[in-house]
Amino acid sequence: MRRACLLALGAAAALALPASAWAHAALLRTDPVASRTVDAAPPEVRLTYSEPVEPRFAIVSVTDATGRQVTSGEPAGAPGSPQTLVTPLQRVGEGWYLVFWRVISADGHPVRGAFTFAIGPNPGPPPQFVVPSLSETATTKRLLVARWVVFLSLLGALGLFVLRALIARPVVRAVPGCSLRALNIAFAVAVVVALVATPVYVLLATAQFTLRSFWDLADVVPSARSSGFGRDFLDLELVLALFAAAAAVALFVDRPDRERRSVAELLALPAALASGAAALLLPALAGHAGQRSPRGLSLPLDTAHLAAASVWLGGLVGLVVLWLSVGRAGRAAALADVVPRFSTVAFCSVLLLVGTGIGQAFQELPTLASLWQTSYGQALIWKIALLSGALLLAAVNLARTKPRLAARDASAPLLLRRLVQGEIVLVVSALFAAGVLASLAPPSSALARVQDVAARVGPGPVSEVVAKDPYRVHVQVTPNRAAVENRFSVSLTRGGRPVRGAEVVTRFDMLDMEMGEQSYRFRELRPGVFARSAPALVMVGHWALQFEVTPPGARPFVVTLLDRASG
Amino acid sequence: MRLRLALALLAVAAAAAAWLVVIDALRRTL
DSSP: OHHHHHHHHHHHHHHHSOOOOOSSOOEEEEESOTTOEESSOOSEEEEEESSOOOGGGOEEEEEETTOOBOBOSOOEEETTEEEEEEEEBOOOOSEEEEEEEEEEOTTSOEEEEEEEEEESSOOOSOOOOOOOOOOOOSOOHHHHHHHHHHHHHHHHHHHHHHIIIIISTTHHHHSTTOOOHHHHHHHHHHHHHHHHHHHHHHHHHHHHHTTOOTTOHHHHHHHTTTSHHHHHHHHHHHHHHHHHHHHHHHHHHOOTTSSSOOHHHHHHHHHHHHHHHHHHHHHHHHSGGGTSSOHHHHHHHHHHHHHHHHHHHHHHHHHHHHHHHSOHHHHHHHHHHHHHHHHHHHHHHHHHHHHHHHHHHHHHOSSSTHHHHSHHHHHHHHHHHHHHHHHHHHHHIIIIIHHHHHTTOTTHHHHHHHHHHHHHHHHHHHHHHHHHHHHSOOOOTHHHHOOSEEEEEOSSOEEEEEEETTEEEEEEEESOBTTSOEEEEEEEEETTEEOOSOEEEEEEEESSSOOOOEEEEOEEEETTEEEEEEOOOOSSEEEEEEEEEEOTTSOOEEEEEEEEEBO | OHHHHHHHHHHHHHHHHHHHHHHHHHHHHO
């Protein structure tokens, strides 16, 4: 009873949360149907995806057997259905045609695919089409560096503001002659860099989506707001400008030499902090957190992660700026005042950073093994390793330098600066790893469904015999290439004799990115031989092929192959 | 004194505008 109640509660919770989002646009339906022969030439090709796609970033090419382009216009959105792309065709005759498509997913990842169809009644044998490359990455060097600079300047600016307005402020009254001017300047520099870098990053990404040069500004600029990703980052630019204004006011009206804050200060400071928090929500919304389900959990986690990182990073940079700007005479006193306060805040933000990071990893990684088996997991390991190094230095600072500073040890300020600089280098590198993470597709949740892999096969034709006592299953896949029709067959024998009347259902899962599962029921062609021809491997990469076999009157069993399909 | 107060109110308005932009972006995505 109790268990049933719990189950019902769980089901209710699952229903209350937003529906699971597909991380990437997947092609759900095509018209004409892939790999089929139609009787009359279609006037257009219709492609329906799992999420709305922007026609301006879409490429749809339809070529005949000789490679001649037969489209008569650009792809356009179907009226009333933002998920569907319609591409008009010329009048074409009998024969085989290759459709190649490329769209941009909501989080900015490009996805490509291809399929063939034939116009009959006598299209002839299918030709060997040359399929364009079906893999494309969002991790170009330029995009990675731009993303890194945006993250660095945004987090640095917010953290410097927090240090200046909250943590370092009392030092002015504690140490006579100490000024916070240098921190104001460092904050202004970081904000200006962020304000310049953000639109440059959006334009670089848009140029990549539209396969144009960055300098082709007349074409790139009008498309910048066409992708969900571009819209979110241009909104970030606006919010950042508003934050810059509010923060400038807060610093202008601030009088740290007075004991109590004035009404103007009490209005401006929370306003600046609130607009800073708003700026942190947008990168979360534009990235993977905005696509991950449940978003009610992933968005607050990601925003808190960014806030903690900004307080840590900006604070460290601020400490070095303070060290350099305060004269030798007041340095030890100023640091002895600021460092203990910053240490406490940094300790809390590091705890928050690690906690939210672990929470996000649980959400993103379907299995523990995907941590080292996928490139996404490997980038995460790098990030964790770099942050662990920074944490080690922070621990030395907390345990050694802080008490020495309090005791006014003469060597403490220099030790502090060296350690803090080392920490900054490590945190900045970890931020680069975070930028790589944001550009990679998170591992597919299908990884969690794949268990008990019988064999790793491909690229190239597959012929694999798997023993499942008392049965033997012979699986064949030809030609095992992406984007074309493949023939899948399963021969089931028991004691050397074919097993008739079994039920064979095969599930196809893309493992390199989130794509949704396809499943096909096989037909028995000969006694014990079950087969199906299907364009199931729609992309180059790793696929889990799960053959679920139910022999008559026996329990079903599953044979899982890990296949690599080539282009 | 009045200038400082006016500026502070401006900062509050900027924060409100920033949150309006974020709420709009959230509405678009969710």
